[in-house]
Amino acid sequence: MICTQRTSAAAAAGHAPARRRVLRHTGRPSRSHCAKVAGDPSTSHPVPALSPSSVPPPAIGLWRILRPLLFRLEAERAHQLGLLLARLLPAALTAPSGRRHAGSDVAGSATLATRVMGLDFPNPLGLAAGVDKDAEALGFWQALGFGFVEVGTVTALRQPGNPRPRVFRLPPDGALINRMGFPNDGADVVATRIERLRQQETLRVPLAINIGKSKATPAADAAADYRRSFERLGELADFVVVNVSSPNTPGLRDLQSVDQLRGIVDAVQTPNQTLARPRPLLVKLAPDLADADALACARAALQAGCAGLVVSNTTVDFSTATTATAGMSGGLSGAPLFARSTALLRLLRESLGSSPVLIGVGGVMDAASANAKLAAGADLIQLYTGLIYGGPALPRTLLRGLATAR
Ligand SMILES: Cc1cc2nc3c(=O)[nH]c(=O)nc-3n(C[C@H](O)[C@H](O)[C@H](O)COP(=O)(O)O)c2cc1C
Numbered sequence: 013m014i015c016t017q018r019t020s021a022a023a024a025a026g027h028a029p030a031r032r033r034v035l036r037h038t039g040r041p042s043r044s045h046c047a048k049v050a051g052d053p054s055t056s057h058p059v060p061a062l063s064p065s066s067v068p069p070p071a072i073g074l075w076r077i078l079r080p081l082l083f084r085l086e087a088e089r090a091h092q093l094g095l096l097l098a099r100l101l102p103a104a105l106t107a108p109s110g111r112r113h114a115g116s117d118v119a120g121s122a123t124l125a126t127r128v129m130g131l132d133f134p135n136p137l138g139l140a141a142g143v144d145k146d147a148e149a150l151g152f153w154q155a156l157g158f159g160f161v162e163v164g165t166v167t168a169l170r171q172p173g174n175p176r177p178r179v180f181r182l183p184p185d186g187a188l189i190n191r192m193g194f195p196n197d198g199a200d201v202v203a204t205r206i207e208r209l210r211q212q213e214t215l216r217v218p219l220a221i222n223i224g225k226s227k228a229t230p231a232a233d234a235a236a237d238y239r240r241s242f243e244r245l246g247e248l249a250d251f252v253v254v255n256v257s258s259p260n261t262p263g264l265r266d267l268q269s270v271d272q273l274r275g276i277v278d279a280v281q282t283p284n285q286t287l288a289r290p291r292p293l294l295v296k297l298a299p300d301l302a303d304a305d306a307l308a309c310a311r312a313a314l315q316a317g318c319a320g321l322v323v324s325n326t327t328v329d330f331s332t333a334t335t336a337t338a339g340m341s342g343g344l345s346g347a348p349l350f351a352r353s354t355a356l357l358r359l360l361r362e363s364l365g366s367s368p369v370l371i372g373v374g375g376v377m378d379a380a381s382a383n384a385k386l387a388a389g390a391d392l393i394q395l396y397t398g399l400i401y402g403g404p405a406l407p408r409t410l411l412r413g414l415a416t417a418r
Contacts, residue, residue: 068186072406126159138371139158139162142190164223180342187335219249221246239279239283242280277316323353327345
């Protein structure tokens with residue numbers, strides 16, 4: 013068992029985190045990353061920058077051959093192709109038979125298993141929101157070794173998202189910039205898909221569903237819109253993430269004010285508390301909030317009954333990327349996000365104590381960065397951009413690194 017044990021969202025209080033071991037960072041520090049965090053007086057422990065040690069970050073195994081081919085395609089087209097293969101490939105193909113025998117698969121090893129929010133996670137590494145927005149390939153992510161999967165962002169209304177192109181690679185930085193704008197099938201369709209999966213009982217890892225505001229819904233009706241999504245999806249999830257931090261839906265991040273956030277969480281809690289087993293709720297925060305504002309939001313969310321926070325979404329601050337980004341808009345993810353998202357994570361853990369569940373996401377590219385998130389106070393971690401650069405073998409490679417460090 014690792015790090016922390018939490019019996020339930022409500023009973024989380026009072027569980028002190030156990031030891032957290034740290035791997036040494038192998039990435040070479042980038043001056044711009046260090047300067048940003050070191051210059052922030054409110055951050056008591058500056059987080060070292062993490063930047064890929066090779067350019068672009070190393071692909072693992074077969075991905076060394078496939079990545080250059082896929083990187084010739086427009087980024088979203090490559091993603092869609094990957095998703096199509098992920099849907100079609102039987103899970104058995106992606107989980108070599110030897111690994112399925114008890115004890116031989118690092119993704120299910122007792123060393124990495126953890127219990128958080130009353131849920132059993134085979135390991136603490138999850139797939140971040142946005143990779144599989146519509147819950148199309150859950151068996152595949154599980155077969156890659158992820159210890160949990162977050163689908164979404166799903167909105168109450170089906171929507172197309174922003175015009176393409178809307179995802180861009182920054183290989184020298186090990187980064188992406190996206191302005192997707194929550195394209196998704198809508199809560200009804202995604203719920204039907206997950207209902208089918210639940211009936212088949214093929215899902216062995218916890219499932220998080222990330223909900224966001226429909227673009228067509230006016231800000232004044234945001235709380236009701238989140239509630240609608242929760243009413244359709246909440247019971248199908250093991251826990252629910254309330255996303256108020258994407259930079260790509262106009263006005264969404266304004267919902268990160270204490271009053272707005274409280275209104276949204278209250279609106280979701282109303283149907284949640286009628287469930288036989290109310291689901292733990294987490295709020296996903298932006299790394300661009302000032303520390304004091306992030307802390308105020310986090311406290312408001314916890315006071316409204318949330319179990320914790322997901323830290324963080326992408327950043328609109330492109331200054332940590334070395335690639336030219338003039339004229340680009342959207343959210344930056346990957347290695348250049350590591351320092352700020354980890355500093356915010358650490359600040360929240362230090363300020364809020366051991367009770368809230370914290371999921372650390374942003375720039376997890378390898379075992380060292382994953383371990384640094386855990387050391388900064390994360391109970392669980394997630395990645396998105398790392399998968400694009402490292403490839404499908406990354407989860408198990410990373411987990412082997414984590415297991416070795418324990
Ligand atoms: C193309 C793309 C789409 C994303 N879509 C979502 C989304 O729909 N909802 C969400 O909460 N986060 C979304 N994210 C943010 C990720 O979940 C994650 O918070 C962020 O990318 C930082 O993690 P990373 O550095 O490992 O990529 C998206 C990120 C990318 C790159």
